[in-house]
Amino acid sequence: MKKNLIIPFIFFVLLSNLNMAQNISIVVENSSITKASVQQLEGEKVSIVDTVISPSGDFRFSLDGKHNGFYRLQMDSKHWIDFINDGIDVEIRTDFNSMIDSLQIVKSESNKLYYNFMELSKAYKTKTELLNLILVHYPNNDDYYQTTKTKLLQTKEEYIHFVEVTSQKNPKSFTARYIKAAQLPIVPELTNNPKNPYEDNNQLKFLKSHALDKVDFNDFEMIYSNLFANKSIEYLTYYRNQQLPKQLLEQEFMKAVDTLLNKAKVNDLVYQQMTEYLIDGFTKFGFDAIINYIVDNYVIKDDLCLDSQIESTIQRRIDQSKYLKIGNVVPKIVLPDSNGNNIDLSKIESEKILILFYASWCPHCKTTVTELIKLYNNQKQKKVEILAVSLDENRTEWLKFIKSNKLDWLNVSDLKGWNGKAIEEYFIYATPTMFFVDSKRNIISKPLTIDEIKSVF
Numbered sequence: 001m002k003k004n005l006i007i008p009f010i011f012f013v014l015l016s017n018l019n020m021a022q023n024i025s026i027v028v029e030n031s032s033i034t035k036a037s038v039q040q041l042e043g044e045k046v047s048i049v050d051t052v053i054s055p056s057g058d059f060r061f062s063l064d065g066k067h068n069g070f071y072r073l074q075m076d077s078k079h080w081i082d083f084i085n086d087g088i089d090v091e092i093r094t095d096f097n098s099m100i101d102s103l104q105i106v107k108s109e110s111n112k113l114y115y116n117f118m119e120l121s122k123a124y125k126t127k128t129e130l131l132n133l134i135l136v137h138y139p140n141n142d143d144y145y146q147t148t149k150t151k152l153l154q155t156k157e158e159y160i161h162f163v164e165v166t167s168q169k170n171p172k173s174f175t176a177r178y179i180k181a182a183q184l185p186i187v188p189e190l191t192n193n194p195k196n197p198y199e200d201n202n203q204l205k206f207l208k209s210h211a212l213d214k215v216d217f218n219d220f221e222m223i224y225s226n227l228f229a230n231k232s233i234e235y236l237t238y239y240r241n242q243q244l245p246k247q248l249l250e251q252e253f254m255k256a257v258d259t260l261l262n263k264a265k266v267n268d269l270v271y272q273q274m275t276e277y278l279i280d281g282f283t284k285f286g287f288d289a290i291i292n293y294i295v296d297n298y299v300i301k302d303d304l305c306l307d308s309q310i311e312s313t314i315q316r317r318i319d320q321s322k323y324l325k326i327g328n329v330v331p332k333i334v335l336p337d338s339n340g341n342n343i344d345l346s347k348i349e350s351e352k353i354l355i356l357f358y359a360s361w362c363p364h365c366k367t368t369v370t371e372l373i374k375l376y377n378n379q380k381q382k383k384v385e386i387l388a389v390s391l392d393e394n395r396t397e398w399l400k401f402i403k404s405n406k407l408d409w410l411n412v413s414d415l416k417g418w419n420g421k422a423i424e425e426y427f428i429y430a431t432p433t434m435f436f437v438d439s440k441r442n443i444i445s446k447p448l449t450i451d452e453i454k455s456v457f
Contacts, residue, residue, distance in 0.1 A: 004156065004340075005035075008235060012100060012172075014393075015071060016270045021090065022062045022063060022064050022087060022089060022145070023060065023089045023091075024060065024061050024062060024063060024074050024083075024085075024089070024090045024091075024094070025058060025059070025060050025061075025090070025091045026058075026059045026081060026083070026090075026091075026092045026094075027057060027058045027093045027094070028057045028081075028089075028095070028099070029057060029093070029094070029095045030057075030060065030095055030096045030097055030098065030233070031057045031096035032426050033057075033073065033076060033079075033096075034053055034054060034055050034057075035051065035052070035053050035360065036051070036052050036054075036059055037050070037051050037052075037071050037072075037073075037074045038051070038052060038061060038063075038072070038073060038076060039071065039072040039073075039074055039245070040067075040069065040070070040071055040072075040224065041066045041069065041070040041071065041072060041082070041224065041225065041226065042069075042223055042224055042273065043223065043228060043229040043273050043276075044226070044229050044277065045302075046072060046074075046329060049063075049071075049429040050237060051067065051406045052073070056251050057356065058099045059073060061139065063085045063087075064087075066085060067221070067224055067226025067227055068084075068085060068086050068174040068224065069083055069084070069174065069221065069222060070083075070084060070085075070087060070226065071083055071084075071085050075096070078231075078416075079096060079099055080099070081094060081099055083111050083114075084108075084110045084111050084114050084175055084178075086106065086110045086173060086174050086175065087135070088109075088110065088324070089107055089108065090107060090108040091105075091106040091107035091108065091114055092105055092108070092111065093105065093106055094106065097356075102355040103115065109175075110173065110175040111175075113175050113176075113179065114165075114175055114178070114179070114188070116162070116270055117162070117167060117179045118184070119168050120158075120162055120420070121159075121182075121183070121184055122158060124155060124156075124159045124184060125184060127155050128152060128156070130412045131148055131151060131155065132152070133432055134148045135148055135149060135152070137249065137331055144390050155210075156186055156270070156406075158185065159186075161184075163179055163183045163312040164172065164180075164452040165368055166342075167179040167180070170439070171296070172290070173219060174343075174376045176225060177216070177219060177221075177222070178222065178225055180214055181214055181216055181222065182227055182230065182231070182410075183214055183430045185207055185210060185214075186205075187206055187207060188202060188203055188206055190203050191239070196239075199364060199374055204238060207220065207238045207241075208259075211234065211388070212235060212237055212263060213233065213239065213261075215227075215263075217263045217264050217266050217270050218267045218270070219265045219267075219269060219270075219365050220267050220270055221241045221267055221358065222270070223270060223273045227360060228264070228270060228273055228274050228277070230275050231260075232260055232274060232278060232281075233281075235256055235260060236253060236256050236261070237258040237456060238256070239252040239253055239255060240252075240253075242443065243258055246287075247289070250287055250289045250290050253282075253290055255286065257278060257290065257293065257294060259280070260274060261274060261275060261278070261294070261298050271302075271304065271305060272305065272307075274353060275298055275299065275304055275306065276306055276307055278294060279291055279294055279295075279306075279314055280314075282294070282431075283313075283314065288448065289448065291314075292317070292321065292403060295317055295318050295321045296321050299318055299321075300318065300321055300322050303369065306318075306319075308407055309411040312429075312454050313429040313430070314429075316427040316428065316429035317429045320426065320427035320428075320429065323451065324425070324426065324427065324435070324446075325443065326413050326443050326444070326445065326446070327442055327443060328435055328442065328443050329441050329443075330426070330435060330439060330441050330442075330443060331357065331422070331426060332344075332345060332346060333345040333355070333387065333389065333412070333422050335345070335412035335413060335415070335422060336412060336414065337412050338398075338399055338402055338408065343410050343412050345387060345441065346441065348410070349387055350382070350383070350385035350439070351383045351435050351438070351439055352383060352433065352436060352437070352438055352439070352456060353384070353385050353386070353387055353441075354372075354384055354387070354435070354436055354438075354453070354456075355384045355387050355389065355422065355426075355430050355434065355435040355436075355437065356369075356372070356386055356387070356388045356389065356431040356432060356433075356434050357389050357391065357422075357426065357431055357432060357434070358388060358389075358391070358431050358432045359390060359391040359392055359431050360390065360392050360397050360398055360400070360401035361392070361397070362391075362431040362432065364431070364432060365431050366433045369388075369405055369407070369432075370405070370449065371453075372386065372450075372453070373405065373406065373407070375453065375454065375457045376408070376409060377408070377457075378457075379457060384456065385409065385410065386409035386410065387409070387410045387412065388409055388410065388411050388412070389406065389413065389420075389422055389423075390411065390415075391413075391417050391418060391423060391428070391431060392412035392413055392415060392417070393415050393416065393417040394415070395415055398413055398415070407456060418440075432451070433446075434446065434448075434455075436456055444456070
C-alpha cells in the first residue's frame with residue numbers, strides 16, 4: 001500500500017518542479033517592433049543576455065540560472081523597460097507610446113515595490129524641497145507655518161515607513177536591500193538659502209557625513225543595479241560649487257572621491273565598479289586632475305584591476321602614472337626635426353628640458369604654446385630647453401604651425417600621430433602633455449598648467 005502512495009507523490013513533485021520554471025512576460029501594446037534584446041545592467045554598463053521575438057508584442061522569456069538584479073527589455077534606442085529579476089515570475093504590461101506612464105506590474109511583488117519606491121522618491125524630493133521653501137519664507141509665528149511644518153513631517157514619516165516597513169517584509173530579498181540602500185537621505189529642516197536646500201550649511205554638513213549611512217558597500221549583488229552609480233552622483237552633488245574655479249572644484253570633488261572609494265574598499269567588486277564609474281564620469285567632464293588623483297591613489301596604489309574593456313586613453317593614463325613617476329628616467333627619444341635631422345634627447349645639453357607633446361590641431365595646445373614661447377624667449381640665461389614632439393600627421397600643417405608661432409626651440413615629429421613610438425612609450429593620452437627632466441633625464445615634474453611651469457624657468 002505504501003508503494004502505491006510513493007509513485008503518485010513522486011509524480012506530483014516532478015510536476016511541481018516543472019511548474020517552478022520562471023516565466024517573464026512583458027506585453028508592449030501598439031508596437032510594430034517584433035524583436036527586442038534582454039540586457040543585464042551593471043552600474044551604467046549593459047550587456048545583452050538574450051534576444052526575444054514576438055509578432056504580437058508579448059515578449060516571453062526566462063532568466064533561470066541568471067543572477068538577481070536589474071535587467072532591461074530594449075525595444076529600440078528610445079524605448080525600453082527596466083525590471084528586477086529575483087527568480088520569480090514577472091508580468092508587465094505597457095504601451096509603446098508611453099512606456100513608463102502606462103506601466104502596469106501585473107505580477108511581481110519585487111517590481112511593484114521598486115516602481116512604487118521610484119515614484120515615491122520622486123514625489124518625496126519634490127514635496128520636501130517645496131515645503132522647505134515655504135518654511136524659509138513664511139513667518140514662523142503664523143498658523144500656516146505650523147501647518148506646513150506638520151505636512152513636511154508627515155511626508156517624511158510616510159517615506160520612512162515605506163522604506164523601513166512596507167518594503168522590508170522580506171528584508172533579505174534583492175529589492176528590499178536595494179530600496180533600503182537607495183533611499184534618499186532624511187535631512188534636517190532647512191534654515192536658510194531657499195534657492196537650494198543642499199546649500200544650507202547645516203544640511204550640507206549633515207549630508208556629507210550621513211548620506212551614505214544606509215548603503216551597504218559590502219553587498220556585492222548591488223553591482224547588478226544602478227545603486228552605486230546613483231549614490232556616487234548624489235554624493236558628488238554635495239561637493240559641487242559652480243562659483244569655485246576649476247582647480248578648487250576638483251579639490252572638493254577629490255574629498256568626495258576619498259569618501260566614496262574608501263567606503264567601497266570593503267568589497268573588491270564594488271570597489272572596482274565604483275572606481276571605473278568615477279574615472280569614466282570625470283573623463284567625460286574633462287576633470288584630468290581628479291582622474292590622475294584616482295589613478296595614483298587608488299588604481300595604482302591598490303593594484304586595482306579594472307575592466308579589460310576600459311578605454312585605451314584611460315589605460316594609457318594609468319600606465320603613464322605607473323611607469324613615468326617623478327624621479328624615473330624617461331624613455332629615449334630620437335626623432336627628425338623640421339629639416340629632417342635626427343634630434344637625440346640624450347644628447348641635448350641643458351640643465352633642464354621640458355618635453356612637450358602637442359599637435360597643431362589641438363586648441364589647448366595653441367594656448368599653452370603661446371605662453372611657453374614667452375617663458376622660453378625671456379630666459380636671461382638659457383637654463384631650460386624645450387623639445388616639442390608633435391602628434392601631427394600632415395607635414396605641411398606641422399611646418400605651418402612652427403613658422404606662424406615662431407617656435408625657436410627643438411621641434412620633432414615622425415608624423416605618425418597617436419601611433420608614434422615616443423607617443424606610445426610615454427603613454428600619451430591627451431595633448432598637451434609635459435614632462436620636466438633634469439640633465440640626467442630624470443623626471444622632475446609633470447606640469448599640467450602654465451603656472452606650474454613658471455616656477456622652473
